[in-house]
Amino acid sequence: MKYEDIPLINNEARHNFELTVDGARSFVDYKQRGNKVYLIHTEVPEELEGKGVAAALVEKTFIYLEQHDLKIIPLCTYVLTFLKRHPEWNRLRAYPIDA
Template structure:
């Protein structure tokens, strides 16, 4: 994760079932559903003006940390999350 995003706070918007990260007055988000003790990670979206700046990667990593600290697991359904896992297979430990 880029250093400029490390101090940003991940918000769990339970009502809308999405994790949110505010960057440059815009909101990136990752939609989810919960089944038992697993988050189904469905869709990642980053505002067009933030694309290519590492925002999606920071969002996904913060979500993984949140899930791990919450003692949950996840099922990756989102194409971006799947591609992130290929580059960072250490997070596969949360998919079992």
């Protein structure tokens, strides 16, 4: 993974997981209900598109959530695409049945 040295910020006030690369902020919007985190939207500034920032952001978010014993409900199309490419992360999925 690129961007290993850039820390992920859990901005609880904004309900965002954030990654700042070259001064530009990328983020995943989320809502948390109990131990479930609904990943709603991923956004990367245009100048960073195609550089692997979104993948690094989502992977760092998954690592953070796993370390905090949280489950994901992926609503964001990018997160769903990432899970198809990296099915090993499906271990974090909570399904709406138990939401």
